[in-house]
Amino acid sequence: MDARFLNDWSGVAAGTPSEVHRPTNTDEVAAIVRRCQVQNQRITVQGGMTGLAGGAVPGDGDVVINLERMNRVEEVDALEGVMLVQAGATLQQVQEAAAQHGWMFPLDLGARGSCQVGGNAATNAGGIRVIRYGTMRDAVLGVEAVLADGTVVSSLSRLVKNSTGFDPRFLFIGTEGTLGIITRLTLRLQPPMGELSTAWVTASRFEALPELLRGLKLRLGPSLCAFEFMSGAFVSLAAPLSGQEPPAAASMPWHVLIEASGAPNRSADEELHAALADAMEAGHIDDCALASTIAHRQAFWRLRESIPEVLTHLKPTAALDIGMPWTQTADYMKEVGAALALAQPDAQHLFLGHLGDHNLHLISGPVDAQGLHAVDEIAYRALRGRHGTISAEHGVGRLKKPYLHMTRSPGEIELMRRLKQAMDPAQRLNPGRIFDDDKNGDTRCNAEPRSPP
Amino acid sequence: MDARFLNDWSGVAAGTPSEVHRPTNTDEVAAIVRRCQVQNQRITVQGGMTGLAGGAVPGDGDVVINLERMNRVEEVDALEGVMLVQAGATLQQVQEAAAQHGWMFPLDLGARGSCQVGGNAATNAGGIRVIRYGTMRDAVLGVEAVLADGTVVSSLSRLVKNSTGFDPRFLFIGTEGTLGIITRLTLRLQPPMGELSTAWVTASRFEALPELLRGLKLRLGPSLCAFEFMSGAFVSLAAPLSGQEPPAAASMPWHVLIEASGAPNRSADEELHAALADAMEAGHIDDCALASTIAHRQAFWRLRESIPEVLTHLKPTAALDIGMPWTQTADYMKEVGAALALAQPDAQHLFLGHLGDHNLHLISGPVDAQGLHAVDEIAYRALRGRHGTISAEHGVGRLKKPYLHMTRSPGEIELMRRLKQAMDPAQRLNPGRIFDDDKNGDTRCNAEPRSPP
Numbered sequence: 053m054d055a056r057f058l059n060d061w062s063g064v065a066a067g068t069p070s071e072v073h074r075p076t077n078t079d080e081v082a083a084i085v086r087r088c089q090v091q092n093q094r095i096t097v098q099g100g101m102t103g104l105a106g107g108a109v110p111g112d113g114d115v116v117i118n119l120e121r122m123n124r125v126e127e128v129d130a131l132e133g134v135m136l137v138q139a140g141a142t143l144q145q146v147q148e149a150a151a152q153h154g155w156m157f158p159l160d161l162g163a164r165g166s167c168q169v170g171g172n173a174a175t176n177a178g179g180i181r182v183i184r185y186g187t188m189r190d191a192v193l194g195v196e197a198v199l200a201d202g203t204v205v206s207s208l209s210r211l212v213k214n215s216t217g218f219d220p221r222f223l224f225i226g227t228e229g230t231l232g233i234i235t236r237l238t239l240r241l242q243p244p245m246g247e248l249s250t251a252w253v254t255a256s257r258f259e260a261l262p263e264l265l266r267g268l269k270l271r272l273g274p275s276l277c278a279f280e281f282m283s284g285a286f287v288s289l290a291a292p293l294s295g296q297e298p299p300a301a302a303s304m305p306w307h308v309l310i311e312a313s314g315a316p317n318r319s320a321d322e323e324l325h326a327a328l329a330d331a332m333e334a335g336h337i338d339d340c341a342l343a344s345t346i347a348h349r350q351a352f353w354r355l356r357e358s359i360p361e362v363l364t365h366l367k368p369t370a371a372l373d374i375g376m377p378w379t380q381t382a383d384y385m386k387e388v389g390a391a392l393a394l395a396q397p398d399a400q401h402l403f404l405g406h407l408g409d410h411n412l413h414l415i416s417g418p419v420d421a422q423g424l425h426a427v428d429e430i431a432y433r434a435l436r437g438r439h440g441t442i443s444a445e446h447g448v449g450r451l452k453k454p455y456l457h458m459t460r461s462p463g464e465i466e467l468m469r470r471l472k473q474a475m476d477p478a479q480r481l482n483p484g485r486i487f488d489d490d491k492n493g494d495t496r497c498n499a500e501p502r503s504p505p
Numbered sequence: 506m507d508a509r510f511l512n513d514w515s516g517v518a519a520g521t522p523s524e525v526h527r528p529t530n531t532d533e534v535a536a537i538v539r540r541c542q543v544q545n546q547r548i549t550v551q552g553g554m555t556g557l558a559g560g561a562v563p564g565d566g567d568v569v570i571n572l573e574r575m576n577r578v579e580e581v582d583a584l585e586g587v588m589l590v591q592a593g594a595t596l597q598q599v600q601e602a603a604a605q606h607g608w609m610f611p612l613d614l615g616a617r618g619s620c621q622v623g624g625n626a627a628t629n630a631g632g633i634r635v636i637r638y639g640t641m642r643d644a645v646l647g648v649e650a651v652l653a654d655g656t657v658v659s660s661l662s663r664l665v666k667n668s669t670g671f672d673p674r675f676l677f678i679g680t681e682g683t684l685g686i687i688t689r690l691t692l693r694l695q696p697p698m699g700e701l702s703t704a705w706v707t708a709s710r711f712e713a714l715p716e717l718l719r720g721l722k723l724r725l726g727p728s729l730c731a732f733e734f735m736s737g738a739f740v741s742l743a744a745p746l747s748g749q750e751p752p753a754a755a756s757m758p759w760h761v762l763i764e765a766s767g768a769p770n771r772s773a774d775e776e777l778h779a780a781l782a783d784a785m786e787a788g789h790i791d792d793c794a795l796a797s798t799i800a801h802r803q804a805f806w807r808l809r810e811s812i813p814e815v816l817t818h819l820k821p822t823a824a825l826d827i828g829m830p831w832t833q834t835a836d837y838m839k840e841v842g843a844a845l846a847l848a849q850p851d852a853q854h855l856f857l858g859h860l861g862d863h864n865l866h867l868i869s870g871p872v873d874a875q876g877l878h879a880v881d882e883i884a885y886r887a888l889r890g891r892h893g894t895i896s897a898e899h900g901v902g903r904l905k906k907p908y909l910h911m912t913r914s915p916g917e918i919e920l921m922r923r924l925k926q927a928m929d930p931a932q933r934l935n936p937g938r939i940f941d942d943d944k945n946g947d948t949r950c951n952a953e954p955r956s957p958p
Binding site for chain 1: 582584585586587607628629630631635636637639640643656657658659660662663664665666667668669670671672673674675676679680681683684696697698699715716719722723724725726727728767768769770771773776826828829830831832859861862863864892893894895896897898899900901905909912913914916917919920921923924926927928939940
């Protein structure tokens with residue numbers, strides 16, 4: 053069996069599936085699911101296998117349904133900016149098809165060439181433009197899904213507004229294939245962005261960044277499209293690994309990549325520059341470099357996007373995607389940074405994130421399996437009482453389910469169980485993801501990471 | 506008993522409730538619900554009683570839970586732009602509290618002074634700024650709700666991104682109180698809009714408007730905030746009723762009120778004017794008036810918002826809020842307009858709507874009860890095969906449930922029933938709304954409209 057159908061990027065060790073199917077359309081998916089019902093077999097659904105939480109890793113004896121052949125862009129409405137697509141199309145395919153018709157698909161993330169829009173929907177993916185366009189949830193107008201009994205629910209709405217009861221989209225978006233298998237989607241396209249204005253600023257105190265962000269939001273409105281912060285430690289390591297000179301002294305404690313775009317055909321330079329001049333005057337930032345050429349802009353982003361090189365350099369690594377309010381972030385990083393330095397003194401612990409989306413990434417490495425566990429324990433436990441989340445964008449999968457209760461209330465988890473019971477009483481669809489269906493745990497695959505990438 | 510607790514604006518005749526409660530906090534709501542469970546009583550939930558679908562009208566013997574005393578704005582985070590509020594606060598209260606803290610709550614609609622944010626959420630309200638800010642669903646970050654057994658589910662997240670399984674928000678938003686009673690919400694505030702640029706354009710052919718809208722979206726990006734079309738017949742009637750001179754000849758077949766706003770502190774005049782000049786050149790519009798003063802702008806909106814006067818003048822009236830793709834709208838209005846003129850020749854039939862939101866309003870009047878039924882039949886039946894919706898923003902309530910199957914697939918309706926069964930097996934919460942729970946119909950109140958306003 054092709055190894056690529058067994059492990060995703062989480063490093064969770066796979067069980068041995070009984071079958072691997074690669075259907076080409078919804079009816080084939082439904083037929084497989086109906087047969088699994090008759091034969092009482094469990095199903096693992098797979099998209100682009102780029103996940104970081106072990107959601108696509110099969111358990112022993114699972115029937116694997118891999119959607120890579122369901123990759124057709126079926127229809128693009130160039131007038132309204134709506135696309136009908138099979139769930140296995142890659143994000144990049146969708147972005148390119150939108151561009152060919154004069155529109156833009158706004159979701160964007162590093163794995164764009166491999167990840168699939170069905171998987172993006174199942175995990176409610178975020179990425180680098182959430183501050184302006186929202187998450188995948190905001191980009192999906194309708195879904196078609198196959199339920200645990202093989203029924204096909206078609207809710208391929210293409211309307212912006214629809215107030216006729218429960219919206220089936222939300223049963224399937226973000227639920228990681230546990231309530232149904234997304235087979236097709238209608239996607240909402242956006243007008244292409246205008247000319248981009250990009251800046252790199254530094255700050256000596258993290259506490260100044262929420263004020264900076266607030267000021268930018270109020271000054272730039274919807275023109276603001278990125279606010280990506282990085283610790284000086286991250287920049288110091290990323291610069292040589294990516295071959296980029298940092299736009300400001302890497303020794304500064306905090307760096308932020310800021311991007312704005314005005315309406316198409318109109319630059320937001322003036323507003324961004326004025327807002328940053330004010331921020332400098334107010335003492336919120338210490339230094340500021342503006343990208344005056346496309347090459348500058350690319351260099352700024354290259355530094356920010358050198359995460360794969362950083363992960364490889366520090367491997368084995370833990371890569372977390374927690375979330376919390378802006379005002380909790382500085383204190384959280386102090387507390388967790390100190391605890392990690394004590395518990396894993398030989399590893400580096402790097403913070404970066406999308407502040408406007410409440411999303412903080414932590415990269416720790418090198419750490420062995422025990423160290424990974426220690427990082428998880430420290431980072432997730434410190435979220436308690438901070439109104440945060442253990443996953444802002446990667447999903448819970450198999451890896452994070454022991455920590456779900458730290459940021460979801462008992463009532464929320466009980467509600468999830470109740471929905472699972474209503475939709476898939478035999479626990480056949482993606483069992484053992486998000487929470488343990490049977491409360492006895494899912495032991496058919498090793499939920500401890502194997503050897504992280 | 507206070508008559509205002511019996512009927513909303515739908516004109517559906519009320520049954521006689523056994524009790525009317527006006528709790529002040531979540532615990533009181535939960536206690537009432539638990540008692541109803543023990544005593545096997547049905548519950549009708551009431552917000553601001555501004556609904557048009559009969560959702561708030563109690564059946565005989567119902568326990569009414571009216572939320573008007575749960576109207577506290579509990580917390581405003583002026584840094585991040587997040588508000589925690591009880592469900593019974595009016596929309597206007599929320600808008601004003603946001604403004605006091607330098608932010609804006611973007612949802613806006615005519616009933617702002619009476620409608621409550623809990624009701625806005627329960628029906629996923631839209632309004633006049635959806636094209637830029639989305640519906641209520643996009644403005645709610647978290648909810649707290651009381652389930653049918655009295656359990657309180659607290660999911661008052663204040664995060665933009667959270668990928669940890671099913672999101673409880675979506676069980677309660679848009680489900681009209683059938684799955685739980687929303688008691689508190691966290692709301693996402695927006696930066697105040699910049700200076701507004703407002704135009705009134707006319708077109709001789711409706712078919713030109715989708716092209717006009719597409720061009721504006723691509724030219725203005727997120728600056729576009731309103732695209733409100735009205736038939737010449739509506740404008741001709743609204744002008745004398747509202748005491749406004751139409752900015753262009755009322756005899757033109759189609760009028761559109763267009764509004765844009767740039768970033769705060771920056772006018773979008775230049776882009777809007779350039780885009781409209783292009784549209785004129787391309788022959789998409791025939792005439793164009795720009796609001797050069799605040800008084801002009803107010804006069805434009807006064808005309809558009811004279812719907813209450815039109816409804817009163819034509820009463821008894823049918824007021825529908827259907828939706829469909831842009832490209833279906835012209836053909837639909839021709840077909841339905843002709844059928845209505847034949848079936849109800851003595852009534853006026855006026856079309857207007859929010860094209861960017863796929864939302865078409867139809868006002869027909871005067872029509873008697875039989876005429877109302879005829880309008881519903883004609884208008885809803887013609888939606889078949891058009892990928893539309895019988896309600897874009899008012900909800901289904903009691904009035905529209907016979908037509909739900911016309912724009913929701915059997916699979917979607919079955920899914921709703923399954924969720925209702927899982928969440929409220931005794932059919933105690935807002936029974937008889939959206940669909941008939943027991944398939945035998947809900948006969949405890951007269952679902953035919955009484956005497957519409």
